[in-house]
Amino acid sequence: RAVLEARHVHRTYGTGPAALTDVSAEFRAGSLTAVMGPSGSGKSTLLHLLSGLDDADHGEIRLGETALGDLDEDARAELRHQRMGFVFQGFNLLPGLTGLENIRLPLRLGRRPATADPQWETYLIDLLDIADALDRSPTQLSGGQQQRIAIARALLHRPDVVFADEPTGSLDVATGRNVLGLFSSLVREHGICMVMVTHDPVAASMCDRVLVLRDGTIEHDLATTAPEDLA
Numbered sequence: 001r002a003v004l005e006a007r008h009v010h011r012t013y014g015t016g017p018a019a020l021t022d023v024s025a026e027f028r029a030g031s032l033t034a035v036m037g038p039s040g041s042g043k044s045t046l047l048h049l050l051s052g053l054d055d056a057d058h059g060e061i062r063l064g065e066t067a068l069g070d071l072d073e074d075a076r077a078e079l080r081h082q083r084m085g086f087v088f089q090g091f092n093l094l095p096g097l098t099g100l101e102n103i104r105l106p107l108r109l110g111r112r113p114a115t116a117d118p119q120w121e122t123y124l125i126d127l128l129d130i131a132d133a134l135d136r137s138p139t140q141l142s143g144g145q146q147q148r149i150a151i152a153r154a155l156l157h158r159p160d161v162v163f164a165d166e167p168t169g170s171l172d173v174a175t176g177r178n179v180l181g182l183f184s185s186l187v188r189e190h191g192i193c194m195v196m197v198t199h200d201p202v203a204a205s206m207c208d209r210v211l212v213l214r215d216g217t218i219e220h221d222l223a224t225t226a227p228e229d230l231a
């Protein structure tokens with residue numbers, strides 16, 4: 001069953017060429033999709049449309065039963081808040097807060113501030129191995145630690161979908177592989193749908209599927225062979 005779906009989506013900015021032309025794709029719970037393609041091929045536009053940060057000109061984005069185009073700006077912000085998580089290349093942690101405060105910050109920002117499920121929070125902290133980073137400022141942490149904090153932040157509210165934009169782009173190869181390995185196993189294990197823009201072939205090889213965009217269309221939609229299938 002698709003949790004997230006793009007149906008015949010078009011997007012053009014101003015008088016420019018189409019950034020996306022008739023893009024349709026389904027994303028399932030527990031699946032990891034890498035979105036690849038050259039610069040300008042429409043990757044960021046697709047991520048922005050799927051996450052409701054931007055509106056399609058035509059076509060529809062659905063999250064479960066909800067068509068994002070039917071919601072106003074506030075309702076979409078709340079939907080992002082409740083059901084989506086975001087991980088970025090630059091981590092986007094606040095330097096004035098500790099690791100733990102960063103992890104919990106999104107829960108305070110919703111319409112109804114919430115508290116974390118303590119068992120889930122402890123589970124994420126253990127699995128991501130960030131106990132030592134909780135009372136420190138992000139400025140005292142390595143890139144890999146910062147991204148593991150950012151992953152905990154993105155997953156703490158148990159989103160249905162998590163979007164990642166070049167999550168390994170600021171990390172060296174070994175650290176990127178390690179961090180993404182933890183992230184991907186968490187996402188798979190808990191049936192979260194992950195959509196990741198990446199240029200990193202190692203990161204893409206850890207996904208189940210690779211969508212290759214070119215000039216605003218899907219050029220390839222490839223099922224990848226998971227490493228365990230090769231064993």
Ligand code: ADP
Binds near residue numbers: 013016018039042044
């Ligand atoms: P990618 O993420 O693959 O580099 P983008 O989605 O950023 O591609 O861009 C797709 C196309 O849309 C490009 O031609 C780009 O120049 C154009 N584009 C993206 N964002 C904007 C914008 N805010 N205003 C005008 N054109 C844009």
Ligand code: ADP
Binds near residue numbers: 053
């Ligand atoms: P870059 O394109 O340099 O990798 P980022 O990864 O920081 O930039 O952000 C990617 C996109 O996600 C940005 O264009 C921005 O509009 C959007 N974004 C930034 N912060 C948030 C946020 N807190 N929630 C949702 N979307 C965000």
